Ligand SMILES: Nc1nc2c(ncn2[C@@H]2O[C@H](COP(=O)(O)OP(=O)(O)OP(=O)(O)O)[C@@H](O)[C@H]2O)c(=O)[nH]1
């Protein structure tokens with residue numbers, strides 16, 4: 001019946017539930033598994049989950065490696081919940097901010113037997129809710145009334161897909177770089193973040209367009225942070241397009257290379273403790289880059305652009321766009337915004353993430 005929620009609707013709900021500290025119910029061949037995000041779980045719900053069957057804390061392999069816990073799966077580890085575990089213990093396993101101050105968590109036993117699929121889905125949901133990737137899971141005889149119930153079948157595949165991105169609206173927006181500019185807003189059908197396209201001038205759809213895929217950086221774009229080069233890159237790209245009289249800048253709301261602002265600031269706090277940008281992501285349980293550039297390809301396609309001259313220093317963006325069917329005819333370097341505060345950050349990106357200096 002069309003009035004019932006689709007899988008995308010359920011995913012959108014699940015994200016909100018997890019952010020509020022509510023568990024979601026995952027229905028698979030083994031029955032119902034309840035999953036709650038470690039970051040938002042409260043004391044009473046922890047007590048209730050702890051009384052269910054086989055409570056275990058799922059973390060990513062990245063986090064497991066940091067904690068020296070053995071991950072039997074390629075991507076995650078499940079730690080059986082110790083009998084005396086409280087919220088403090090759960091947060092300490094999930095959140096690296098106290099790793100140096102309280103190295104008390106180990107040795108951590110991990111589970112080999114049992115199905116990893118519910119844990120995998122829960123971690124993907126936590127990531128897509130921009131929470132720390134750690135979730136408490138426990139088997140339940142049935143789903144308590146009122147909880148969001150998601151079928152495990154197809155869930156992980158759906159979370160890995162690019163959602164449909166219909167355009168909500170487009171309107172003229174004269175900006176300093178060019179007076180003939182239009183801002184387009186796209187809203188994904190799975191309730192995730194909206195993305196924007198800034199169309200400068202009237203670029204032809206028949207020739208390669210000067211384009212940039214810019215990932216949101218509140219600290220750099222808005223506050224003028226000196227820790228990264230995002231703000232100057234954003235403005236230089238718009239200026240270059242303005243001077244050329246045509247271009248398209250996709251502003252993708254993938255803050256912090258796709259981990260969200262809270263997690264990015266957690267990474268900054270780890271950087272204050274001496275870890276570099278890649279190490280900080282890993283300690284938090286993330287890959288160094290969690291962005292999905294297929295969204296950029298989808299938006300270019302929607303706008304009618306098949307070929308681009310891409311403003312970037314990141315070869316991965318070029319590769320991902322090409323893999324998604326966009327013809328990147330040229331990579332145009334964008335070297336602005338070096339400061340004494342971001343020298344180490346840019347050098348790390350070059351050494352570890354393949355950026356071209
Ligand atoms: N996790 C994390 N994200 C960061 C950090 N510093 C900046 N960012 C984010 O990194 C992203 C940078 O985006 P871009 O400038 O589009 O991408 P890029 O990979 O640097 O590639 P180009 O700028 O195109 O060369 C933004 O989402 C920032 O919020 C950091 O230390 N940790």
Ligand SMILES: [Zn+2]
Pocket residue numbers: 217219220221228229230231
């Ligand atoms: Zn930045």
